[in-house]
Amino acid sequence: MKLVIGNRSYSSWSLRGWLSARQSGLAFETLVIPLYGENWEETKCAVPELAPAAGKVPVLWDGDAVVWDSLAILEYLADKVGRDRYWPKADDARAMARAMVAEMHSGFAALRSELPFNLRMDPFEKPLSDAVCADATRILTLWAQARARFGQGGPYLFGTFGAADIAFAPVVVRLHQYGVPVPGFAAAYMDAVWEHEWLEAWRATAAEEPWSIPRFDAAALG
Numbered sequence: 001m002k003l004v005i006g007n008r009s010y011s012s013w014s015l016r017g018w019l020s021a022r023q024s025g026l027a028f029e030t031l032v033i034p035l036y037g038e039n040w041e042e043t044k045c046a047v048p049e050l051a052p053a054a055g056k057v058p059v060l061w062d063g064d065a066v067v068w069d070s071l072a073i074l075e076y077l078a079d080k081v082g083r084d085r086y087w088p089k090a091d092d093a094r095a096m097a098r099a100m101v102a103e104m105h106s107g108f109a110a111l112r113s114e115l116p117f118n119l120r121m122d123p124f125e126k127p128l129s130d131a132v133c134a135d136a137t138r139i140l141t142l143w144a145q146a147r148a149r150f151g152q153g154g155p156y157l158f159g160t161f162g163a164a165d166i167a168f169a170p171v172v173v174r175l176h177q178y179g180v181p182v183p184g185f186a187a188a189y190m191d192a193v194w195e196h197e198w199l200e201a202w203r204a205t206a207a208e209e210p211w212s213i214p215r216f217d218a219a220a221l222g
Helices: 012-024 040-045 048-053 070-081 091-106 109-114 130-150 163-177 184-194 197-208 214-221
Strands: 002-005 029-032 059-062 065-068
Touching (some): 012 070
């Protein structure tokens, strides 16, 4: 298999796709396409691995099968290796995990736009708009409910690391990088995700990337 991703420093969707691939336990090659470089519109059209997704990342190639969109990649791999590797076994836990992942995948626009994913910057406390505070409160409420009901088996949302943690990993990065205050239970959960060996590996590789996207850096600091 081949997973096509963007810059690790900036691409939250790529992080989700990559964590999904790691969670599968299958071997895969990673191809990094530096995003938004010079002549990007022409460049992305010239990369055949991006063609099915109209130049967007991540894209998973598995023989003749091609899957784009991070949630579609997760579900494809879950079908391939067994859904229990990603989702809780119990019906009530799995129902909540699916709903949380779907809400994360389609929502929280203010948090996404005002706290851009950025691993190149040093963490700092950024003033938060009312809309971002509302998004953060909703996310923390979901985390609290999942941990209280289903988190007894480990430090992650449903005990063991799975689809919900993959979906919220970029949120952990955002809350960490922008110094968003969180209660103790959420700080412990964020520490578990931040210190997960896969996220540590992602951050280490991101630190070695030579590419920067100035407008993304400016947006993060602005």
